[in-house]
Amino acid sequence: MSNSVVAKRYAVALFEIGKGKSNLDQLEEELLVVSDVFKNDESLNDFLSNPRVSSGQKKEFIRSVFKDVSKDTLNTLLLLIDKRRMDIVQDTVQEFIAMKNESRGIAEANVYSVRELTEDETQQIQDVFAKKMMINTLRINNIVDPSIIGGLKIRIGNQIYDGTVQTQLKRLEQKLVTANK
Incomplete structure (x- = not known):
């Protein structure tokens, strides 16, 4: 086991x-x-x-x-x-x-960003994702990652929301490659 x-x-x-x-x-x-x-x-x-x-x-x-x-x-x-x-x-x-x-409707989130988030930005993320996940509170742990270039990557439990510039560029590249076939 x-x-x-x-x-x-x-x-x-x-x-x-x-x-x-x-x-x-x-x-x-x-x-x-x-x-x-x-x-x-x-x-x-x-x-x-x-x-x-x-x-x-x-x-x-x-x-x-x-x-x-x-x-x-x-x-x-x-x-x-x-x-x-x-x-x-x-x-x-x-x-x-x-x-x-979980019993109290609280979730932990790791938010990866290129710089430290402001209190307003943190509050906005908490509000949006708490509503999206249907939980009472979202505790945010901001992790500064300069390799991100821009945007945010959010991990809540085993779910990842990736809005980084790097991921958006990869998606665009995939669309262009499949469109040219």
Whole structure:
């Protein structure tokens, strides 16, 4: 079974617990901290993946490092240790956040542009695409990419809206080539 499928199962379980207790925002904040710790501390990953370290030692270490998180977040981490699945922590966090956002009508978008977008431009993109996607809120992450030349490329989930000059030129070229045949 792939890691993403397994991560989704853990995320669904934690999401259902959080929904039942109405603490999804708290769980998201905690999971983002957990994710940052795992992302930025390579020695932690090495320690937790070391077969010579007992699961009891790993659990005790996790309890001490994440002593301020909720019982639900801590229990999820401890369960991942029991199941030898600490390698899916990042995927589980991403899946949880995606589920939480979806349940609240929120989507994340990466907007690639040649320069930093102004607040007005960002707001216009949010309004247009939130309506188009039938969601409440669109969170925009602006990524400056000088190779774009002009226009925008927007990625929301697995959908890509490409209005860059480069893509428009390719389409024009294809039309000209097929028209000349």
